[in-house]
Amino acid sequence: MSLYVEGVVTLIGINVILAVGYWLTANTNQFSLGHAGFMAIGAYASSVLTVNLGWPLPLAMLLGGLLAGVVGAVAALPGLRLSLLHLAMVTLAFAEMVQIIFANWDYVGATVGFSGMSGTSLPLVAATLGVILAYVWAYARSRVGLNAIAVREDEIAASAAGLSVTRVKVSAFGQSALVTGIGGALLAHHLRFIQPDAFDVSQSVVIVLYVVFGGLYSLWGPVVGATVLTALPEVVDFLADWYLIVYGSLFVVVMAVRPQGIIRPARLRVGRRGGDA
């Protein structure tokens, strides 16, 4: 495998991790517009640990993810308790604040950025992705996963059945932020350089696009979405220049034509008719 192909495949792996991470919260019908903030937390925390403190990357990555997960659960709490509208606003503003904090924090290089990381390899990304996919796959089939689907389909019914809706949402959101933090950590050590601007709203939105393009109702939707959308600009050259405009129009087209994404739900639609989802 040439170095270039290996780089692209590594990037696809990282983006799939980000998409699967996002899916964890989207699966409870909670949409964040600030996941780049959790990426940033994972990226900066792990980079400081490996570069300044000499930790091994897998450990630093895990800690960065945990930090992102805890911060995510706490930050999103006010939004999760209210409506989707509130969550969108809270997460949007949260990511902006994370960016501002890193841009003013001299210890991590402020606006200049932070460099010196290395160590992301294709096997590490593949192994991490494998563990995460296995976990999420098992999660989706577990009781907790069913709770999440119950909340997604009908909050009132889920609550009447005795579920703590807020707890389900917060737990899913925290896990989502954790996986996203790990993705951010891997990306930082893959690019070997991070700066606050890299984690702006367009990064958050691209992650959302992976998931909605692929499809929300199946774990494989985000996997396919991230793979296709990451590979496309590499394969089709002119897309590299126009990719934001193309991504923007993809949003508009996908939402109008096929809001459920390109991967159809197979299992969950059985026995249900109509569009009350």
Next chain:
Amino acid sequence: MILQQIVNGLVLGATYSLIALGFTLIIGVLEMLNLAVGEILMVSGFVGLIALVVFGAPFPIALVLAMLMGAAASLVVYFLSFKMVDTEFFAAPVLSTIGIGIMLTSGATRVFGSENQAYPDVVANQVLHAGPVGISLPQILILAVAVTIMVALHLLVNRTRLGLAIRAVSERPGTSALLGVPVERIVIITFLISGAIVGAAGVLTSMAFHTINPFVGFDATLKGLAIMVLGGLGNVRGAMIAGLFIGVVEVLSVVLVSATFRNALAFAILIVVLLLRPQGLLGTRTHEASV
């Protein structure tokens, strides 16, 4: 000194109020977020800039052109992101508006470049003094236009049949339709009004900051959202008052604390309000919006 900053804050805040109104009107009639509002503002600001600089148009013409641009863009957003999208599908319209925002921002970056463009002073930058307080002619113009728009909107919403229809649709769209209100037409008109107000805000905020660039849209969005939450979702009067309040707080925080965390202030206010008083400071009821 403080008094002077309060005056500066009120001028800035009046433009913020307009941004928040752009969001609030849409939340009112559709209970949905139009996240392209910031980018509509940016595009309209550029239209105003072109009118002023390239064509040498007088200020009122430039303002009207920017408002028309805003209304037209808002209409496009309505059709692409709300009309054509299955609104039962939770986040779909919001995500679609984000897509439009991305296209507008990257389109503007291609046309105008990503650097700051200087925004001309449309009136002489002369300062009038009243005791310890000075206010410049551009500031007076900004304030005058913003207040005129807000008063006009207030009268429209509260004193006309159209305003009554808008309020009825905001309150109960289903019942309004049963009672003969042409709901879709009212929604379209509301989008046009929202776009025109945001278009004016595009020119006024650019005048206040003396610059414009393709990325101002996102800042405007963040501020607009924070102000809207503070004033209460869907609350027109709340948005006006909260905008002035945030403008003053922002200017004072820059002077008294530091300019570093100017934008983080919006987040702090959002979080605190949502934790303590989710219906907003002036809100009477929360819109349980679907997104």
